[in-house]
Amino acid sequence: EAQVTQNPRYLITVTGKKLTVTCSQNMNHEYMSWYRQDPGLGLRQIYYSMNVEVTDKGDVPEGYKVSRKEKRNFPLILESPSPNQTSLYFCASRTGGVNIQYFGAGTRLSVL
Amino acid sequence: KQEVTQIPAALSVPEGENLVLNCSFTDSAIYNLQWFRQDPGKGLTSLLLIQSSQREQTSGRLNASLDKSSGRSTLYIAASQPGDSATYLCAVYSGAGSYQLTFGKGTKLSVIP
Numbered sequence: 001e002a003q004v005t006q007n008p009r010y011l012i013t014v015t016g017k018k019l020t021v022t023c024s025q026n027m028n029h030e031y032m033s034w035y036r037q038d039p040g041l042g043l044r045q046i047y048y049s050m051n052v053e054v055t056d057k058g059d060v061p062e063g064y065k066v067s068r069k070e071k072r073n074f075p076l077i078l079e080s081p082s083p084n085q086t087s088l089y090f091c092a093s094r095t096g097g098v099n100i101q102y103f104g105a106g107t108r109l110s111v112l
Numbered sequence: 113k114q115e116v117t118q119i120p121a122a123l124s125v126p127e128g129e130n131l132v133l134n135c136s137f138t139d140s141a142i143y144n145l146q147w148f149r150q151d152p153g154k155g156l157t158s159l160l161l162i163q164s165s166q167r168e169q170t171s172g173r174l175n176a177s178l179d180k181s182s183g184r185s186t187l188y189i190a191a192s193q194p195g196d197s198a199t200y201l202c203a204v205y206s207g208a209g210s211y212q213l214t215f216g217k218g219t220k221l222s223v224i225p
Contacts, residue, residue: 105154
């Protein structure tokens, strides 16, 4: 089954404790991206990757890092989380060109 | 910078009604437009993707239209059902290589049995 898998689904942490949210897709998609969803602000793009070792900033990249060492994986790294990064995070993937984007089920992060 | 607006923010209709959800965008230089559905606590499910060269797309009871020149798209839902209750999101692909995806804030639809 074609899918985008995020882990963990729920995470509670404390300020400053580094964490990684993993994302994996099994569709051999070139393009992957991360979004955060906040009430009243909607979905905003954090980072995207056009292919292995190629990444770029989205609209709200501050406080986040990403890497794309393998085509299937695109982890989101918060090196020093802060309470304003409490949010619902989504990973997505698609092929290049005109194609439908597939989303993971989301990771709900709370930073205390 | 691309901005996407969805009106109304919430809509409640009785079962069986036809309805229209609206989406507008500020920069008409888009590649594609995609409509999604999001159920509470769940991820996004793609409903329809309209390429910039297309005027509309249909899937079952759903029909999406695109007018690039006016910066508008509509999602038409025929014969609404309680199972259609969800938040509907409009998103536009723009920027070099169509890598940037900008979302509207969504329309929360409630279909009353």
